[in-house]
Amino acid sequence: MSDTEDKRLLRPYGDTTGDGMVQLSFTLPMPHSKVAEGAAEQLAHKMGMDPALVVHAKPMGPDFTFFVVYGRVHHLVDPSIVEVVERDYELLTPKEVNAAVKERLRRRLVVVGACIGTDAHTVGIDAILNIKGFAGEKGLEYYRELKVVNLGAQVSVPQLVERAVAEKADAVLVSQVVTQRDAHLLNTREMSAAFREAFPPARRPLLVVGGPRFDEKMAGELGVDRVFSRGTTPGEVASFLVHRIATAPAVAS
The missing domain is CATH 3.30.30.60 (D-lysine 5,6-aminomutase beta subunit KamE, N-terminal domain)
Structure with a gap:
C-alpha cells in the first residue's frame, strides 16, 4: 500500500x-x-x-x-469510493424561489403533500410544508408563489392521486416515517405506479418522498424524482422544485 x-x-x-x-x-x-x-x-x-x-x-x-x-x-x-447523492442545484432564498416560479410558470406552483398508507406521523411533512417550518427555515406555505395543499396523515394512494389531479399539482411530496417491514418502500412504489398510470409522462407532477429511513440513492428504483432523508429543510425542497422547473420543458397552464 x-x-x-x-x-x-x-x-x-x-x-x-x-x-x-x-x-x-x-x-x-x-x-x-x-x-x-x-x-x-x-x-x-x-x-x-x-x-x-x-x-x-x-x-x-x-x-x-x-x-x-x-x-x-x-x-x-x-x-474515495463512497457513493452519495450530491446536491446538484443551487440553494435559493424564499425571494429567489418566488421570483423563479413567477418568471418560469407565470402562476403559482402547486404542491400537494401527505403521509400515505397507515402512517400517522405528520411531523416530517409539516416541517416542510407548514409556515413555522424546520431548523430556522419557514415552510413552503411561507412562499408567496407556492400554493400548498397539506392532506395530513393516513391518506390512501387513490385519494392522493385524485387530489393531485383536482389541484393540477406540479409536485407531490410524501413523507414516510413508519418503516416496519419496509412499509415506506412498498407505499412509495405503489404511489409512483399509480401516478404513472393516472398521468401521461409530460403532465405527471414531480414525485418527492422523504423520511429518516430512506436511502437517497433509491429514487430511480422507487420510481420517484427525488428522495430526501433526515435533516432536509424546506429551503432545500423549494430549491429542488425550482431547479426542476427551470430545467423542464415549458408546459402551458
Whole structure:
C-alpha cells in the first residue's frame, strides 16, 4: 500500500485518534439479565468488535432489552469510493424561489403533500410544508408563489392521486416515517405506479418522498424524482422544485 493510499483510509475515532473505537446500540428479544448482557457482548464480538464492553442495558418491557456496546473494530473506510447523492442545484432564498416560479410558470406552483398508507406521523411533512417550518427555515406555505395543499396523515394512494389531479399539482411530496417491514418502500412504489398510470409522462407532477429511513440513492428504483432523508429543510425542497422547473420543458397552464 502506497503512502497516498494509506492516507485516504480512515479508522474510527473514540478516545484517541485511530483507536478504532465505536459505539453500537441494539435490542435483543430477551429479558434483562446477566445472560442477556453476555449475549449482547457475544453479538458484538461476532460483528467484529474486540474488545467489546456492554456500557448500558435497559429492560424494554418484560421480554426485551436495549443495549449500548462500546468496543474496537479493525476495519478501515475509504472515502474515495463512497457513493452519495450530491446536491446538484443551487440553494435559493424564499425571494429567489418566488421570483423563479413567477418568471418560469407565470402562476403559482402547486404542491400537494401527505403521509400515505397507515402512517400517522405528520411531523416530517409539516416541517416542510407548514409556515413555522424546520431548523430556522419557514415552510413552503411561507412562499408567496407556492400554493400548498397539506392532506395530513393516513391518506390512501387513490385519494392522493385524485387530489393531485383536482389541484393540477406540479409536485407531490410524501413523507414516510413508519418503516416496519419496509412499509415506506412498498407505499412509495405503489404511489409512483399509480401516478404513472393516472398521468401521461409530460403532465405527471414531480414525485418527492422523504423520511429518516430512506436511502437517497433509491429514487430511480422507487420510481420517484427525488428522495430526501433526515435533516432536509424546506429551503432545500423549494430549491429542488425550482431547479426542476427551470430545467423542464415549458408546459402551458
